Amino acid sequence: MAAxxxxxxxxxxxxxxxxxxxxxxxxxxxxDLAALYWLVIGALVLxxxxxxxxxxxxxxx
Amino acid sequence: MAAIPTVRLxxxxxxxxxxxxxxLYAWYTTVAWPAASTDAPTSARLTCVLALVxxxxxxxxxxTHPRAGAALGVLVFFLLCVATWLLLGDALDRMRHETxxxxxxxxxxxxxxxxxxxxxxxxxxxxxxxxxxxxxxxPRSRLARGSLALFGLTIVASCALVFLGWSVVxxxxxxxxxxxxxxxxxxxxxxxxRLAVGRLQSQRSRPASSQLWSVARKLTLVVVLLGxxxxxxxxxxx
Numbered sequence: 001m002a003a004x005x006x007x008x009x010x011x012x013x014x015x016x017x018x019x020x021x022x023x024x025x026x027x028x029x030x031x032d033l034a035a036l037y038w039l040v041i042g043a044l045v046l047x048x049x050x051x052x053x054x055x056x057x058x059x060x061x
Numbered sequence: 062m063a064a065i066p067t068v069r070l071x072x073x074x075x076x077x078x079x080x081x082x083x084x085l086y087a088w089y090t091t092v093a094w095p096a097a098s099t100d101a102p103t104s105a106r107l108t109c110v111l112a113l114v115x116x117x118x119x120x121x122x123x124x125t126h127p128r129a130g131a132a133l134g135v136l137v138f139f140l141l142c143v144a145t146w147l148l149l150g151d152a153l154d155r156m157r158h159e160t161x162x163x164x165x166x167x168x169x170x171x172x173x174x175x176x177x178x179x180x181x182x183x184x185x186x187x188x189x190x191x192x193x194x195x196x197x198x199x200p201r202s203r204l205a206r207g208s209l210a211l212f213g214l215t216i217v218a219s220c221a222l223v224f225l226g227w228s229v230v231x232x233x234x235x236x237x238x239x240x241x242x243x244x245x246x247x248x249x250x251x252x253x254x255r256l257a258v259g260r261l262q263s264q265r266s267r268p269a270s271s272q273l274w275s276v277a278r279k280l281t282l283v284v285v286l287l288g289x290x291x292x293x294x295x296x297x298x299x
Contacts, residue, residue: 013253
């Protein structure tokens, strides 16, 4: 199970990177709404990746 | 207190990074990018490439011959950059309209100067002072497997983001594009760093189900947004 969490969190970071890249490409293609959309998703996914690792009881979802 | 895993670079590798990376960045933003324009003369492109070669050879040479390396990596490199700017002529005008690029390029040159400044003070040193005193500091624990690979991948993605920032050419959005590129690169690197260090600790301290539950709300929102995106695409395609 720990290995699965590992894979998920790594996948989240790489997924967030893909979302940010998509956001910048959309911004370059004059698609501002799409850029904002991918930025929000990327931020949520990246935050989830970090929260997955937070130890103790202080994690907020 | 939890042990903080560390990865040590050799002093030589650290020195190469300190003097090579800022110079590479300054070269790319202020020399290579203008020289890549369609109206740049061939002579400017040639001096641009020679400047990069001088920087690379100079940086590596400092490991064995600090003075010669500094002469090549600083003086020759800078002269070739100046020659490139002179040969570019009017083609350099595009930099005038790219305030952020010019500013970042200036920061790159400042870091270049600081990085090479450390070569002068360390000429003749072969080891870190702390190593000589304590006989080397061994890490108290090791990183989880794959952490370095993950961080390497994130560095590549961050570089891609910085390069993509230049693709936003609309004047009103160019600064926003650069800001997004830099901010997302930094966020990615910070997250990857936390992940690389925290993976082993997290596996020992919390049950997996608890970890998954802590992100359930965010993931639900992501799934909803993705669903909305798919629906929007389907409706837009009709």
